[in-house]
Amino acid sequence: MKIDAIILRELHLPLVRPFETSFGVTANRRIVLAEVRSEGLTGWGECTAGEHPFFSAESTDSAWAVIVSELGPMLAASTPEHGGDCQKIFRLVRGNPMARATLENAIWDLEAQREGISLSQLLGGVRDKIPCGVSLGIQASIPELMAIIERELAAGYQRIKLKCKPGWDLEVFEKVRSRWPGIMLSCDANSAYRLRDADHLVEFDAFDLLMIEQPLWHDDFYYHSMLQKRLETPICLDESIRNRRDALAAIEMESCKIINIKLGRVGGFSEAIAVHNAAQERGIPVWCGGMLESGIGRAHNIALSALENFSLPGDVSASARYWREDIVEPEIEVTSAGEIVIPDSPGRGYEVKTDLVERLTVRKEEIRALELVG
Numbered sequence: 001m002k003i004d005a006i007i008l009r010e011l012h013l014p015l016v017r018p019f020e021t022s023f024g025v026t027a028n029r030r031i032v033l034a035e036v037r038s039e040g041l042t043g044w045g046e047c048t049a050g051e052h053p054f055f056s057a058e059s060t061d062s063a064w065a066v067i068v069s070e071l072g073p074m075l076a077a078s079t080p081e082h083g084g085d086c087q088k089i090f091r092l093v094r095g096n097p098m099a100r101a102t103l104e105n106a107i108w109d110l111e112a113q114r115e116g117i118s119l120s121q122l123l124g125g126v127r128d129k130i131p132c133g134v135s136l137g138i139q140a141s142i143p144e145l146m147a148i149i150e151r152e153l154a155a156g157y158q159r160i161k162l163k164c165k166p167g168w169d170l171e172v173f174e175k176v177r178s179r180w181p182g183i184m185l186s187c188d189a190n191s192a193y194r195l196r197d198a199d200h201l202v203e204f205d206a207f208d209l210l211m212i213e214q215p216l217w218h219d220d221f222y223y224h225s226m227l228q229k230r231l232e233t234p235i236c237l238d239e240s241i242r243n244r245r246d247a248l249a250a251i252e253m254e255s256c257k258i259i260n261i262k263l264g265r266v267g268g269f270s271e272a273i274a275v276h277n278a279a280q281e282r283g284i285p286v287w288c289g290g291m292l293e294s295g296i297g298r299a300h301n302i303a304l305s306a307l308e309n310f311s312l313p314g315d316v317s318a319s320a321r322y323w324r325e326d327i328v329e330p331e332i333e334v335t336s337a338g339e340i341v342i343p344d345s346p347g348r349g350y351e352v353k354t355d356l357v358e359r360l361t362v363r364k365e366e367i368r369a370l371e372l373v374g
């Protein structure tokens, strides 16, 4: 397909409620969107980088710079036939997976539209609906957290994930478990612990957690494998898994028993499918993580979650939990059974509200192919 235009923009979107993790609080999202036009069709991609390089090395500003000066011109100068061609187009660029995913995912979206099939079908999805969980940030108090859990369970969500850190862990699990003994409960430390905390982490085993996500360093496999030997609770890796090779290393070293797949973190749909397949072949279940996405990234997460080995509820939940008004229509909704029905219309299946996107845009740049100057 001939690339006619790549339009990059930054949007400001305030969250309905601030979201607190062990590395900080997010109240306002600065979201980068890519709009790729080709042969009368428009594909959209969303950058999941945070405002600061705290979850990973990328940030809104670093991704913007890399897309504008490196990836955008490379894509504009190429003629990809498939989303999967982007890995080759971007092969000279090291790292920067969230920046790469922004453009690659837009090409997959375009390809699905061109083929007249849904994005989930193009990816090889087998489900028509996905099981949903929620990720609950650190709260000011335990009673406040309890009220939120009550509301999310009443809405139908199948799994509750609690963000945790030293000082917001055992007492919280104790209170939640005694009130709801049977719910699917997990926790996510975002690297808040060290190996010297192993005795403390062993105490998590008392609460029948589905998993503990990324307890140790963001870039580690080895110490997680040492820790997993001491824990009954399965470790799930998020930050550590950047690609298929990482997944294979982690599985072989027994650093984890479950993998969280995030499109941005692994660099887009091609690598996400590769991680999914590697895990499936080795009997390791996966689920789709969230990065406080707007409707575009959320639509992509829904399509990805249709793949067979996404057998555990993910963090992909309703638009209204994040935004007063989402930038897609229909907004993403969750049924009372805690499921999202995967759209079967061509492409991502959710229309972008272009007027709203335009109003929320704070900067915009059109990227053209680099022309050789004589």
Ligand code: OSB
Binding pocket: 021, 055, 134, 135, 188, 190, 238, 289, 290, 291, 292, 293, 315, 316
């Ligand atoms: O580790 O899963 C994470 C949000 C920002 C950074 C990291 C993480 C998260 C979430 C949010 O857990 C999940 C969501 O989008 O609801």
Ligand code: MG
Binding pocket: 188, 190, 213, 214, 238, 239, 260, 289
């Ligand atoms: Mg996580």
